[in-house]
Amino acid sequence: NAGVTQTPKFRVLKTGQSMTLLCAQDMNHEYMYWYRQDPGMGLRLIHYSVGEGTTAKGEVPDGYNVSRLKKQNFLLGLESAAPSQTSVYFCASSYDLASAGTQHFGDGTRLSIL
């Protein structure tokens, strides 16, 4: 019963490096989301997807890109990491809210940019 799995759990990068965070869900959810969590700011939506092959910008999309090539996977990319992107990143997935869908969260990826 995996639910939402995020890879990796921890990572340290140098400024300017690139990396990809992977999110995988096994619940056949249509919707997937990437958030970042910073102290005192709650969770802020970076990008989201309403289905395979679709992506859209959230509240704080700058510096990030995403792809949803398969329904079960949602990738978050940092092309040129900056210290301001040091954060905890959470992935979530859900059914449609109108179908009483709620967002299920992974355990997070802790990313430090030096």
Next chain:
Amino acid sequence: AQSVTQPDIHITVSEGASLELRCNYSYGATPYLFWYVQSPGQGLQLLLKYFSGDTLVQGIKGFEAEFKRSQSSFNLRKPSVHWSDAAEYFCAVGATGGGNKLTFGTGTQLKVEL
């Protein structure tokens, strides 16, 4: 645009005492409302949700919340707090359509004194 306010950043209660965490939302239509809990180093776990119907909602771990449209509030309550309830609590409001996005409050950190 929807928004959520959690006015209390930190709350400390004694074990066995009652608890109420405040949440106020702003949304133009009938909202979908959620409370999530986050233990240190973990992802977010759904406590309860309000979609429609009875305004008093029961959740897991003995929590309940009451939707009050006139006050735009969705406060979380528990009659008797246990030490294991120490965590951070997030209120969120969701909207159907446009990706079913959630907007989170900034969270309330609960400390339980033994």
